[in-house]
Amino acid sequence: MQKHKTYSFLCMLLIMCMLLPAKVFAQSGTITGTVVDETGMTVIGATVMVKGTNDGTITDMDGNFSLQGKVGTTLVVSYVGYATLEVKINKLTGNNLVLKEDSEVLEEVVVVGMGTQKRNTITAAVATVNQDAIVNRPVTDLTSALQGNVAGLNFASDASADGVGGEMGAEIKFNIRGIGSINGGEPYVLVDGVEQSMQNVNPADIESISVLKDASAAAVYGARAAYGVVLVTTKSGKSGKARVTYRGTVGFSSPINVPTSMNSLEFANYVNEMRTNTGQTALFSDQTIEKMQGFMNNPYSAEFPGIEVNQAGDGWASSYYNQYANTDWFDYYFKDNALRHSHNLNISGGSDKVTYYIGLGYTSQDGLMDHVEDNITKYSVNAKLQFKANDWLKFNFNNNMSLNMIKRPMANQTIFYGIIADRYPTQVTKLPVDNYNMPEWNEMLYMQNTKYNQNRISDALSMSATITPLKGWDIIGEMKVRLDVENNDFVMGFPKTAMHDGSVKTITGGRQGYQYPGMSWRNSQFGSYTKGNMFNYYLSPSVSSSYTNQWGDHFFKAMAGYQMELQENSNGFTYKDGMLSEDIFSFNNANGVLYSGDTRNHWATMGFFTRLNWNYQNVYFLEFSGRYDGSSRFAPGHRWGLFPSFSAGYDIARTEYFQKLNTPISQLKVRVSYGRLGNQNGAGFYDYLGTMILNSAHQNAWLLPGDSSGSISKGTVALTPKMVSPYITWEKVDNANLGLDLTLLNDRLTITADIYQRMTRDMIGPAEAIPSIGGIIPEDRAKVNNATLRNRGWELSVNWQDELKCGFSYGIGFNLFDYKAVITEYNNPEGIIYNNHTGLDRNKGYYEGMDIGDIWGYVADDLFMSNQEIDNYLKTTDMSFFKPDSQWQPGDVKYVDVNGDGKVDPGNGTLADHGDLRIIGNTTPRYSFGINLNVGYKGFEVSTLLQGVAKRDFPMAGSTYLYGGRNYFKEHLDHFTYTTPDGYLPRLTDATTGGGDTDWLVNTGYNTTRYLMNAAYMRMKNLMVSYTFQKNIVKTLGLENLKVYFTCDNLFTIDNLPDAFDPETINQVNTWAGGSNETAPGLTTPLKQNGNAKVYPMNRNFVFGIDLTF
C-alpha cells in the first residue's frame, strides 16, 4: 500500500513537470498535428474534436489536422475501428497522435433487443457475427453467410419447401437451437429494427448481426420471438468527411453433386434385367443395343440419328426403348458454369448535425439451367440519415429498399427437377430434321416457350424521433413500415416440333408443371398469359422510454414501451388463354377462357414491454424483462399473455479478489437466465371464428344451373366451416440458459459455453378424439393447447486470435453444438408409432417420449444370397408380412426377427407392441460444427470456414432413390445379381408392373438398417485469399484502402452419401416426384419419399473481388 502511494506521487510529479512549460508559455492559436495508427500509417478522415465543445475537424489526405485551441486543450480523436483517444495537448504544432485499434473485445458494443449493450455486461445468450465474416463471402443471400458462424444455428434441418435445393432466390430455412414447436415457428429476423427477410439485405451493407438465443435476450420482442431473434444492423454514417467505398466481384457458379446418369448401354441392360426379374420380356432388343454402340461412336450422324420413324410411319418412335441415343440429361439441362457479378457502392459521412450512409448494390447471377433464361438480378438502396436538431431532439430515418428480378422458365420448377432425373438416356435431344428439331419428350421444348418473370420491390423504412429531456433519459417514438410489392407474369407460347416428313406440329393443350402458382395445370393452356400481383404491408408504431444512470458503483437502466403491429397481405392473378398470336402476350390479344383469383388476410399484435438492468462494478449483473402481448389470432378473453424473463451474471474476473490473483483471465462470467415467451403460430389467422370458405374455382364443383344468369356453371361454392376453436391461446416457451464467458491471455482467447433447456408448453396439438358421428374430420376439430416439447442442448464457441511481433497473424475458432428434442406430452393415448416406411398405415404425428427425428425401421443388414439360405431362414422365421414364402429370391432384403417371436412384422404399430420395428436412427443433425481458420502476413490473408454435422442418419426407403422412381444413376449399377452378389442395392425389381410391386416394396419400401445412410458431412463452405495493399502505396493512387481477394464457396465436401445426394439438400423432397413435406416436424420423420435428390443442384462459386475506399 505504501509503495503504491509512492508511485502515485512520482507520477503526479512527472505530470506536473510536463505540464509546467505549457503553463509558463500559455499559448493559444492553431493546433496542428497528424493522426497515425500504430504502424505509423496516417489516418485519413479521423474526427478531431475539442473536448466539451462542438469544435472539431477531420484529418486530411495526409492525416493532418488543424483547429483553434491552446495548449492544455483536450482533444478527442475518433475513427471507425479504433479506440477513441483523448489527449491533452502540450504543444501547438507537431502533435503526433497515435490511434490504437479497438481490439478491446470486452468493450465491444453489441446490438441487443431494442438497444445496445457492452459485451461484458450481457447476461443473456447472444452471439454476434461481424461484417468480416460476411462481407467477402460470395453469397447473394445473407442467410447462407451465417451458416457455420454461429453456434446453435441449424440450417436445412427442417424440410424446405418443394425441393428447390440451390435454386436462386430460394429462401434458406434455419432455426435457432433446433425445432421450437410441432407447429413451426421461425426465428424473428429484424433488419435495423424492421421485420423483414434477410434476402432483402445487401450483404455489403452489413455492420453486424446479433443472434438472440434465449428468452431473456428475446423477451422484449415477446409475441414474435419465441424461437430466437436475428438482429441485422446495417452500416450508419459517421461524422467526418465523405468516404466512398466500392466493392466489386466477378465470378462463376457451377453445380455440385449432380448425379451421374447411366449411359444408354448400361441403362438398356439395367432395364432388361429389371424386366426379366419381374417376369416380363426384355425391352431392348439386341439390334437396338447394337445401334447404341454405333451412336456412341458417331452420335447424331446420318447413320445413327438415335431415333427412327415409328412403325405407323406417321411420327417418331417415341418409345424410349426404340431410341438409342446416349444422353446425359443432367449434363444437357445444366450448365458447367454460370456468370455472376456484383457491384456495391456506398458513401457515408456527415457533420456533427447530420450523418448519412447510402449503400447501393447491384447483383446479377445467372442460374445453372442451360438453354433457357434463368437468372436473378438484385438492386438495393440502403439509406440511413440521422439528424441532430438540438441537444434534446434527434431524428433517424432508415430506408432499405430492394428490387429482386427473377427470370426463369416456370414459376415452380420442381416438376422439372423431377423430370430430369426421370429421363431415359436413350432418348434423343434433337431430331434428324432441320426446323424445330426439338422432340416432344425433351422438356426443353416446353421450357423454351414459357417464361416466368418475377419483380419484387421490398421497402423497409423506419422513422424515429428521440427526445432527451434529461441526461440519460430518452423517449423514442418510432414508426416502422414495410411494403412488399410484387408483379409477375407467366407466358406460355405454343411449342412446335417437327415431324419426320418435315412438317411442323404445334402442340396445344397444357403440360404438367407449366402453370401459374395456385392454378391447376389442367386449366393452363399453351397460348396463355397470366399476370399476378402481390401487395403486403406491415405497420408498426411504437413508443418507448429509457433511463440510464450510474450511481457510484451501481449502473442502472430501465426501459419500457408499447408496440403495435398490423400486417395485411393480398395477392391475385388473372389468366387468359386463346392467344391470337405469339408476338404479343396480352389480355386483349386473347379470346379464350379467363380465370382469376385472389386472397387477402391480415393480423395484428400489440404489446407492452419493459427491461430493467442493474450492475454493480461490472461484477454483478441483473436483468429483468417482460412483455404483455395480445394477438388477433385468439378470441377475446384468450388473447393476452404475460411473458416475463430474468437473467443474472457474475463476472468473477472483475472481483477485487480475483484480480489480485494476477491470472491471465480478463473475464470469467457466469450467466443464468430463465424466461417465458409466447408463440402464436399454432393458430390460424381466424381459427376462433366460424367463416364460410368460398371457392369460385373448386376443382370438383359441379356444373349446375339455377343462378339468375341462367347459365350452367361451377359458380362459387360455399363450404362448411371447420369446427370453431374458441379457446386456443398462446403456446408458451419456457427457456432456461446457463452460460459461461471466459476471456484470457490478453483477450486473445475467448470461450463461450451455454447449456439450455427449452420447454414449449401448450402447443396446439390434436384435440381429444370425439366420436366420428360428430361429422368433424380430425384435422377440423376445435384446436386445443395440449402438447409439450422439450428441447435440451449445449453450445461451445472457442476463438483464438493472435498477432506475432513479426507481423504474422493467425486465428483459429470453432463452434460446436448439439440438441435433442423430445415430445413430453401429446394426445396419442394408444401410443401409435408414427413413421413412414414401416408397413403401418397410420403414420403422422407424435407420441409421448418421442425423440424428434427418430426413424423406425427393421433390422436388415444383408441380402439373401441363395435359395438354400432362404429356405433355411423361412423354416424358423415367418416373413409372410412382407410376401408369401414362395416369392422370396436371392437378392431380397433379409429382415431380422429381432424380438424372437418367430416372425418379422410391425406388430400393432404401437409403443406397447411394435413387433420387430426398432428405432434405427435419427434424422436430426447432431454435433453441428463450424471451424474458422485464418493466417495473415503483411496484408496477405488466407481464411477458411469449414462447416458440418458429425452425426445424422437418413433412411433411403421409398421409391425415391432405390428403384421404381425411374432414377438411372451410375450408382444403381451396384446391385445384387448372381454374378455380383456383393452388390449394395437389392436385386432389380419394378414398382409398376403386375405382381412385381410386392417384390419392389419388400426391397425398397421399408426403412432398414442396410439402407440407412450416414448423412454426416464436413464441407469447406468458404476459402478466401486476399491482399490488402500497403497504405502508402494506396495513398499514391489517391485511395484510402485497397483490397483484392479471391474467394470460393463449397470447395469440397467430405461425406458418405451416394453421389446423387447433397448433404445440405438431402432432406428436401420433390413433391411432384412422390415426396411429401407433410412430415412430423419438419423433415424429421419422413413420409412418402424421403429426400429424393430431385432438386436444383447446390452451387460452387468462384469469385474475384476488389474493395476500394477513397
Added chain:
Amino acid sequence: MKKTIFMMLMAAGTLATSCSDFLDRMPLTEPNNETYLSTENQVRSYINGLYIALPSYSQYGIGVRGEDKNSDNILAEKYDLRLNGEYTAFSGSTEWSTGYQNLRDVNYFFHYYMIDEAAENDNIRSLKGEAYFLRAYWHFYLLKRFGNIPVMDAFWDDNATVEGLQIEQKPRNEVAKFILQDLTDAKNLLHPRSEYSGLRINKEAAMVLAMNVALYEGSWEKYHANDAFAPETNESKYFFEQVMAWGNELFNAGIKLNTKETDPFGAKNTGDAYANLFNKQDYSKVPEILFWRKYSVAEGVYHSVTTLLASGVVDSDGAAGISQSLVDNYLNVDGKFINPTDVKFKDFNDTFDDRDPRLLETVMHTDHKFRSATVTRPMCVKAYTGNKDEDAEILPPYLTGDGNGRNVTGYHIALGVDTTYTNSSFWDTGLPIIRYSEALLAYAEAAEELGQCNDEVLDKTIKALRERAGVTYIKPSEMGKDPNFSNFGYEISANLQEIRRERRSELALQGFRFDDLMRWGAHELIVNKRGKGAYLGEDGVLYKSFNTSVQETADALKRVLVDNNKWMDPLQALLPNGYQFNPGRDYLLPISPDELALNKKLKQNPGWE
C-alpha cells in the same frame, strides 16, 4: 418539450385503450357463417358445395363404371377385400366418418338457414328440398353399410365432445323411415325434373331414391329375416308397399323410357337407345335420366373415364375384366334363355350373336370401337391367316402386356365409351346418376315380393325395358325356370328370376350389383366362387387372334390363367378356394373399435363383436 412528451403519452394512452378493437381482425375474404345463408344466391352456393361429395366421375379413376368389381360382375386382380372376408375391425372407419361428415355439412345448412318462410320462393324451397334429399342420401349410405346407426338429425357442433356425442343407434327400419320422411319433405319442396333438365336434384329423383331405399330395406328385412342381421321388428311388407306407393305417384309424372323412336341423339337401333344413356355429353333431353352430372372440358369439369375405357381399363387399380357370369345373364334377342354350355360360347365372337343388344353395348366385342384414342380401329377378334393386310386388322382384347389396361377375362367395358374418338385425355361424357329404369325395376320387384306382380305391372316394367332394349318380351311365367340362372340358395319365382335378371342386365356396371347381393342375402353367389372369363382354348378364335405362330402365342399368353377346360380363370392363384366372404359377418361393416370406445352407446354389428 413538455408539450411534446404530454402529447406522446396521450397518443400512447389512446392506442392502449383502443387495443381491443385493434386486435379484432375479421377475415377479409370469408363471410361470417352466422349470417351467410340469408339470400337465394348464398343458399345456392352452399347447396352447390354439397353436390361435390356425391359419387360421380372424378378427374381420375374409373369411378362408378368399374365399381362392380365388388360383385360377380367384374373380376379384378386387385380383388375386393370385403368379398374375400379380409376386412378388419377398422375397415369401416372411413365410410362411417364419410357418412357423418356429409351429414354434418347438410345439417349445418338447416342450422344456419335464416330465410323466413314468408320470404321463401320456389327456388329457395327447392334448394331446401335438395338439402333434405342429401340428408336422406347420406343416411341411406350409412344404412346400407352399417345397418343400425345413430340418426344425425341436427347440427351437433355445439355438443361435439365425447359426452355430448353419446348417442345410440336407431333400429334400421326406423332409420329407413327417417330417410323416407326426409324424402317426403324433399319431394314436397323440389322442382320437377323439367325445371333444370335433370341437372339438379329434383322431385322425380327424390321419388326414385325413396323407392330404392324402401326396396333396399324391404328386401333386406325379408332375406335376412332369419339370420344375424334380422331387424328386431320385421316390416318388410311395409317397405315393399312404400315402394309401390311412391311408384304409383311417380307414374303420374309421366316419365318415359328413352326408346329408339324418342332418342334425341338419333338412335339407329334399340341398342343405341340404351347405349346413348351412357356415352353422351348432354342428357337434358332424355327424360329417362332423371338426375345426371354434366361435364365440360371448356369449363374445367371433366374426367378421364372415357380415356380409361377406351384403353381397355376395367379397374384403374390393376388388371381386371368383366365376368362370364354377367355376359351369360343376358338373354337371347328372341327373349329366350341361353345355354352357356353350348359350344357356340367357346367362340368369342359367337358369344355376342343374337343376344340382348344391351350386352353388345355393355361389353366390347368385334366391331365395337375400342382401345386407345390413337388406335382408332374397332376390336377385331379373328385368327391370324398369314395375309398381311387381313392380319393388320386384328385387335384382340388386351390380355398380354402390363398395367391396368390388361384384361383378365377377355371382356372389356363398352358401356360409356364415346366412339367419337377425340384425341384428348379429358372427356366430358355426362354421367347419369338416377334413371327412371331403376324405378321400374324397383316397382316390379316390390310388387312381386308382395305377390302383386300381375301382367299389368310386368307390362309397364319388365316388358317396357326389354322392348326398349330390343329383346322380345316373353312372359316370365311362360319362360319358366332357367336351369342356368344364378342359384341364390333359395327358391325364387319365375317372375323374380326375370326381375333380377333384368335388373342385372339393365343396371350392369352402374354400381347396383353389390347392394343387390347384400339385400338379397346372396352370399351363395360369392362364397367359394371366383368367376370365370372367356374361353381361351387353342381351338378358339380368341386364342388364335394372338399371333401368327403357335409358339409365340403360347409365350404371349403365358401369364393368362385358365382352368382345366381352358376358360379363363384369373383369380385361381389369388383365390384358390374362391371368395371367403363370411355370411355371418360381412353383410355389414364393422363399427371401428375407436368409435365403440368413444361412444359407449354403440353396439357392434354381428360377427364383429
